[in-house]
Amino acid sequence: MHTLLGAARPDDCxxxxxxxxxxxxxxxxxxxxxxxxxxxxxxxxxxxTISRDGYQLTSPTFD
Structure with missing residues (x-):
């Protein structure tokens, strides 16, 4: 799951x-x-922190 906060793309949160x-x-x-x-x-x-873009929430992946 990925969610960017504060970025400038229309599909972002x-x-x-x-x-x-x-x-x-x-x-x-x-x-x-x-x-x-x-x-x-x-x-x-x-x-x-995603430089010049915002923030990304990342959950761990389980194998």
Missing amino acids: YTWPEKEHIDASTVNLVVSRQRRKLAREGIEVRID
Whole structure:
């Protein structure tokens, strides 16, 4: 499962769709908090930073 947050493609998922501009420090703070919450709960997903694009939520693949 992959979801980009804050990217500029029409099929992407936006965290704040009603806003035209969100300060980068606000986004960084929210992503940081979400990473900590996921780790604390033992949820095995990653929020990766995609340079100049946004963030990607990645779940592990099981063989």
